[in-house]
Structures are given as C-alpha cells and as structure tokens.
Amino acid sequence: MHYYPRSIRNAIRSISRLPGIGEKTAERLAMHILRTPRDEAEQLARSILELKAKTLLCRRCFGLSDAPVCSICSNTGRDQRLLCVVEQPADMVSLEKSGAFNGLYFVLGGTLSPMDGIGPGDLRIRELATRIEEGKVREIILATSTTVEGESTAAYLSDTLKRYPLKLSRIASGVPIGGDLKYVDQVTLRRAMEGRRDITQRS
Amino acid sequence: MHYYPRSIRNAIRSISRLPGIGEKTAERLAMHILRTPRDEAEQLARSILELKAKTLLCRRCFGLSDAPVCSICSNTGRDQRLLCVVEQPADMVSLEKSGAFNGLYFVLGGTLSPMDGIGPGDLRIRELATRIEEGKVREIILATSTTVEGESTAAYLSDTLKRYPLKLSRIASGVPIGGDLKYVDQVTLRRAMEGRRDITQRS
Numbered sequence: 001m002h003y004y005p006r007s008i009r010n011a012i013r014s015i016s017r018l019p020g021i022g023e024k025t026a027e028r029l030a031m032h033i034l035r036t037p038r039d040e041a042e043q044l045a046r047s048i049l050e051l052k053a054k055t056l057l058c059r060r061c062f063g064l065s066d067a068p069v070c071s072i073c074s075n076t077g078r079d080q081r082l083l084c085v086v087e088q089p090a091d092m093v094s095l096e097k098s099g100a101f102n103g104l105y106f107v108l109g110g111t112l113s114p115m116d117g118i119g120p121g122d123l124r125i126r127e128l129a130t131r132i133e134e135g136k137v138r139e140i141i142l143a144t145s146t147t148v149e150g151e152s153t154a155a156y157l158s159d160t161l162k163r164y165p166l167k168l169s170r171i172a173s174g175v176p177i178g179g180d181l182k183y184v185d186q187v188t189l190r191r192a193m194e195g196r197r198d199i200t201q202r203s
Numbered sequence: 204m205h206y207y208p209r210s211i212r213n214a215i216r217s218i219s220r221l222p223g224i225g226e227k228t229a230e231r232l233a234m235h236i237l238r239t240p241r242d243e244a245e246q247l248a249r250s251i252l253e254l255k256a257k258t259l260l261c262r263r264c265f266g267l268s269d270a271p272v273c274s275i276c277s278n279t280g281r282d283q284r285l286l287c288v289v290e291q292p293a294d295m296v297s298l299e300k301s302g303a304f305n306g307l308y309f310v311l312g313g314t315l316s317p318m319d320g321i322g323p324g325d326l327r328i329r330e331l332a333t334r335i336e337e338g339k340v341r342e343i344i345l346a347t348s349t350t351v352e353g354e355s356t357a358a359y360l361s362d363t364l365k366r367y368p369l370k371l372s373r374i375a376s377g378v379p380i381g382g383d384l385k386y387v388d389q390v391t392l393r394r395a396m397e398g399r400r401d402i403t404q405r406s
Contacts, residue, residue, distance in 0.1 A: 003295075003296045003299040003300060004267065004296065005257075005258060005267055005268050005269035005270075005273070005274070006257075006269050007250075007253050007254050007256075007257035007258045007269045008254060008258060008267060008269075010250045010253065010254075011250040011251060011253070011254040013250075014246055014247040014250040014251075015247070015250075017243070017247070018232050018235060018236075018247075019231070019232070019235050020228070020231070021232075025223070028222070028223070029221050029222070029224075030254060031293060032221060032222050033221075033251060033254055033255065034254060034255070034258060034267075038255050040220070041251055041252070041254070041255045042252065042255075043217055044217040044218070044220070044221075044251055045248040045249070045251040045252045046248070047210075047213045047214040047216075047217040047218075048214060048217075048236060048244055048247055048248040048251075049244070049245065049248045050210050050213065050214070051210050051211060051213075051214040051233060051236055051237060051244070052236065052237070052239075052241055052244045052245075053210075054208075054209075054210035055208060055210045055211055055237060064207065064208055064211060064237075065208050066208035066209050066210045066211075067208075070208070071208070090234060092206075093206045093207065096206040097206060
C-alpha cells in the first residue's frame with residue numbers, strides 16, 4: 001500500500017471496504033478510475049452521493065423509492081386487493097423481477113428473531129394493521145423467507161391477522177425448479193411432499 | 204433495473220461500468236452503500252474525486268505521485284546510479300512490492316506497437332535521454348514486459364541508448380518460480396535454456 005501516493009491509498013482503502021472487494025480488486029478499480037475520463041469518475045462519485053441522499057422509503061409500502069410514494073404503490077393498474085408482505089426491499093425487487101405478482105407490497109423491515117432481540121415491536125406490524133384497516137386489501141400473501149425466522153414470522157403474522165376478515169396465504173415451498181431430487185435437503189423434500197398438489201386429469 | 208428508483212438505477216449503472224463488475228455485483232454494492240452510514244458513503248465518493256484530482260505524474264520518473272516529485276525520486280537513500288525503465292506506473296508498483304530494487308525508475312508510458320500506431324515519438328524516449336544526460340545514471344535496467352511489444356521496445360532502447368557510456372541490462376526471463384516445467388510454454392523454456400547460469404561449485 002505504501003507504494004502508492006496518499007490519494008490512491010485512500011481510494012483503495014475506501015473501495016476495499018465494499019463487500020466482496022479485496023485489496024487487490026480495489027487496487028485494480030482505483031487504477032481503472034485513474035485512467036478513466038474525469039467526468040465518468042465524477043459521475044460515479046455523484047451517483048454514490050445521490051444514492052444516499054435521494055433514496056427514501058415509500059410511505060405506503062416502505063420499499064425503496066425516490067418519491068414519497070413509490071411507483072408500485074402509485075400504479076393504479078396493479079391489483080389493490082392483493083398485499084404481499086416481504087421482509088426487505090430487496091425481496092420486493094426479486095418478486096418484481098419474477099413478474100409473478102401484480103398486487104401491492106408491504107415491507108415488514110425484517111423477521112422476528114428473539115436471539116437478536118428483534119420482537120414484534122421492531123417490525124412494521126402496527127403499520128400493516130393500519131394498512132389493512134383502510135379496507136381495500138382482500139388477500140395477504142405472506143412472502144417472508146422459508147428460514148426459521150421467516151417461517152416463525154409468517155406464523156406470528158397469520159395468528160395476529162386472523163382477526164381481520166381476509167384471505168391469508170403463504171408462498172409455496174418445495175423443490176426449486178431445476179433442482180435435482182438427490183441434492184435437495186430433507187426438510188425441503190418433506191415440505192414438497194406435504195404440499196403436494198392434485199393433478200388428477202378431470203374430463 | 205426498472206424495479207429500482209432512479210437514484211439506485213443511476214448508481215448501479217455507474218458502478219457496473221467498472222471493469223469486472225457486472226450488473227448483479229453493482230446491484231449488491233449499491234444496496235450495501237444504501238445501508239452504510241452516510242459518512243462512509245461520502246468518504247468513498249470523495250476518495251474517488253480526489254483520486255482523479257490529486258494524483259499527478261512525478262516530473263522525474265513519470266510514475267504516480269501526489270507531489271511534483273514522487274517519494275521514490277526524492278528518496279536520497281536510493282541508489283541514484285541505477286535507473287529501471289518500465290512501461291507503466293503499475294509496473295513500478297509491482298517492482299516496489301517485490302522489494303528487489305533500490306534504485307530509481309523511469310516510466311516510458313507504453314511500448315512500441317506499430318499495429319496500434321505507437322512509435323518512438325509516443326513514448327518518453329527524449330525525456331529518458333535528457334535524464335541520462337544529467338550524468339548520474341550508471342546502469343539502465345530495461346524492465347519492459349516480455350511480450351512481443353515489450354521485447355521490441357527493449358531492443359529499440361538498447362540500440363538507441365548504446366551511444367551513452369552506460370551499462371545496459373535486461374531483466375531475466377525464464378521459468379517463473381513455482382512453475383511446473385510441463386505447463387511452461389516452449390518459448391519460455393527456450394529462453395530459460397539460453398539464459399542458463401553457471402552454478403559450478405568452486406572451491
């Protein structure tokens with residue numbers, strides 16, 4: 001590191017703080033930025049600053065947004081009766097990419113995790129109740145992860161939300177598409193078996 | 204990409220322009236920066252700007268520096284009689300890391316490459332001559348790469364510089380340390396054979 005002038009050392013140090021980027025890669029990136037036209041480097045720096053400054057949480061779904069209400073929540077073409085509850089904004093992005101859902105979202109902000117001291121009060125459960133009480137939602141889809149924490153959060157929510165006259169559903173779990181049965185873990189296989197669907201041909 | 208608000212899209216686009224960073228990684232890095240404390244993100248952005256603004260070329264060796272003369276050129280503890288000619292500032296860093304050299308450097312700024320239209324006038328050959336004419340240098344070590352271009356640049360330089368009363372040397376080429384002979388290419392093996400050194404025990 002001391003082979004470089006201070007300006008380069010500082011850049012290498014900042015860049016190598018990013019996840020998955022070691023000192024070698026940071027060095028390579030810094031050298032690239034040095035060779036790059038000045039306006040491109042400035043654009044990179046500016047986009048990092050704006051990323052922090054301009055990204056908000058949507059006040060309806062608590063997903064990532066650059067306006068008070070995000071483009072999904074303000075899209076009247078989406079099914080306002082379906083509300084999909086996810087853990088994090090990134091999960092919302094994954095579901096959007098899949099194109100499998102045309103309703104609205106609600107970001108819980110995490111999962112229940114007694115080990116880490118995260119209880120119901122730390123998640124947006126009250127906000128979710130308020131949202132339901134607005135009266136437009138007909139079905140809640142619990143799309144938390146299928147981890148221990150995600151499952152127990154879904155169980156907790158289904159218990160808490162049963163006082164509302166709503167359909168409650170949970171995303172299916174089972175063998176992932178492209179999965180080879182002999183490499184799938186036993187818990188997943190048991191789930192896949194329990195959750196088997198009738199495909200009897202009816203004529 | 205359109206799943207993200209514009210501020211995040213811009214950051215992903217800028218980050219994914221870096222070499223070896225695809226859109227997936229850029230997405231992951233952008234999400235990390237979003238979660239990171241504000242001052243850390245600002246430090247990253249600032250270090251990128253300073254990298255461009257504060258890094259200069261040393262006016263003695265043309266290596267990277269943040270002062271008019273770099274720390275190597277201004278270090279009187281180094282052997283002022285040895286001048287190692289390299290292609291790029293990065294080569295200088297590699298040699299420094301190896302700890303194998305305690306003299307001074309001179310960065311040529313590339314290699315001769317008629318295919319790309321790079322001739323002697325595009326390299327710092329006149330500057331090198333001026334440096335030699337100062338009279339302190341006793342030995343020039345040609346440490347250009349062992350590529351076709353690097354070799355021909357070294358050949359051109361040895362021809363051009365023979366008018367000076369100097370020792371001229373070329374870094375050794377051969378089998379790299381840790382190299383398994385059966386995987387070493389034939390040109391390297393031929394070089395290693397030609398360049399063999401006498402290790403006869405003398406008593």
